[in-house]
Amino acid sequence: MKKILIVGCGGIGKRHIDGFLRTGKCRVSVCDIDNEKLQQLENKYPLDSLFTDFFSVDISKFDAVLIATPANQHIKMAKRCCQMQVPFLLEKPLAVTLEGVDELIDMSKKSNIVCAVGYTRRSIPSFKKFKQLADSGMAGEIKMANFYCGQDYRKYRPDYSNIYFSRRSTGGGVLRDFVTHFIDLAQWILGKPKRGFALTANLVFGNAVETDDSAIVIGEFAGKLANFYCNGFQKPNELVIDLAGTKGNLKYTLATRFLSKILFSNDDSGNWQEIVCFHDEIFDYYLYQAQEFLKMLDGEICELTTLEEAAENLKFIIDVIERSKD
Numbered sequence: 001m002k003k004i005l006i007v008g009c010g011g012i013g014k015r016h017i018d019g020f021l022r023t024g025k026c027r028v029s030v031c032d033i034d035n036e037k038l039q040q041l042e043n044k045y046p047l048d049s050l051f052t053d054f055f056s057v058d059i060s061k062f063d064a065v066l067i068a069t070p071a072n073q074h075i076k077m078a079k080r081c082c083q084m085q086v087p088f089l090l091e092k093p094l095a096v097t098l099e100g101v102d103e104l105i106d107m108s109k110k111s112n113i114v115c116a117v118g119y120t121r122r123s124i125p126s127f128k129k130f131k132q133l134a135d136s137g138m139a140g141e142i143k144m145a146n147f148y149c150g151q152d153y154r155k156y157r158p159d160y161s162n163i164y165f166s167r168r169s170t171g172g173g174v175l176r177d178f179v180t181h182f183i184d185l186a187q188w189i190l191g192k193p194k195r196g197f198a199l200t201a202n203l204v205f206g207n208a209v210e211t212d213d214s215a216i217v218i219g220e221f222a223g224k225l226a227n228f229y230c231n232g233f234q235k236p237n238e239l240v241i242d243l244a245g246t247k248g249n250l251k252y253t254l255a256t257r258f259l260s261k262i263l264f265s266n267d268d269s270g271n272w273q274e275i276v277c278f279h280d281e282i283f284d285y286y287l288y289q290a291q292e293f294l295k296m297l298d299g300e301i302c303e304l305t306t307l308e309e310a311a312e313n314l315k316f317i318i319d320v321i322e323r324s325k326d
């Protein structure tokens with residue numbers, strides 16, 4: 001059994017506890033500054049140990065650390081893992097600013113430990129299949145991509161105005177948070193992000209947050225062009241990704257939260273061939289990611305986002321924010 005320490009047990013930390021326990025291969029300990037949260041977790045899950053101060057935990061006793069605190073705390077926690085030679089999986093985004101990012105990458109290379117950033121979709125079968133089909137050449141060379149994504153974030157996180165999402169300094173807002181998931185997918189499928197522009201606005205959330213709730217981003221990825229339309233207020237929960245290739249288009253649709261389809265068309269008949277569909281993946285997102293990370297710990301090559309890729313993603317977003325100022 002692998003011993004995993006999960007740091008930050010809020011909305012996502014809890015899902016990681018569940019995911020690692022469900023692998024059947026891990027014993028889980030937790031760390032959160034909120035003692036009340038820890039007590040609730042102890043009543044719900046079979047946990048090994050509970051801690052309140054990450055920096056005083058002897059993490060060398062663990063096989064890996066999962067960091068799920070707000071993004072402004074990621075770098076210092078990840079650096080401690082490097083110093084103590086403990087593998088880690090870091091929640092996205094890598095950070096909020098570039099401070100300490102290059103140093104962390106240097107430290108991770110020198111310590112040579114297993115580490116990755118948890119852009120969840122890279123571990124999910126339907127997205128892996130989509131990437132595999134894009135790479136297969138069936139659509140020719142992919143030249144353009146369109147990412148359309150919206151959901152009512154307030155429904156899924158009723159506490160949205162009190163958590164990291166509500167503040168820029170903790171990595172909140174649609175541009176700094178949601179959009180980075182799709183930048184990661186574009187980077188995975190198309191290549192390295194080069195430059196971009198954005199329009200962002202707080203269209204609906206008002207004073208409940210100091211961040212934006214909507215963003216439109218255009219970007220260049222390894223010479224290909226991509227567009228990202230993303231908001232956190234719309235009622236239907238939708239994701240559609242269109243890849244335009246020289247021989248046809250591949251389309252990923254999340255028709256409901258419980259059904260994903262991959263479609264293909266290579267003519268103008270209006271007919272799309274359904275290549276494959278996936279049901280109910282939503283319930284296992286964090287199980288899949290935990291399994292992928294465990295494979296990495298066992299020495300297998302995985303496609304989880306590297307620190308370098310997550311740094312490119314962050315640099316792209318910071319650059320987009322700078323370029324897009326009035």
Ligand SMILES: NC(=O)c1ccc[n+]([C@@H]2O[C@H](COP(=O)([O-])OP(=O)(O)OC[C@H]3O[C@@H](n4cnc5c(N)ncnc54)[C@H](O)[C@@H]3O)[C@@H](O)[C@H]2O)c1
Pocket residue numbers: 007008009010011012013031032033034037052054068069070071073091092093118119120163164171177
């Ligand atoms: N992969 C995804 O799809 C996904 C979705 C949502 C959030 N996230 C990311 O996960 C991270 C956390 O998001 P969340 O929604 O769980 O936020 P949250 O506010 O619900 O939880 C954060 C938790 O961290 C704890 N914490 C804060 N500082 C701490 C410290 N120094 N030591 C220990 N615990 C500390 C808080 O008490 C809280 O319980 C963010 O980086 C966010 O971007 C990822």
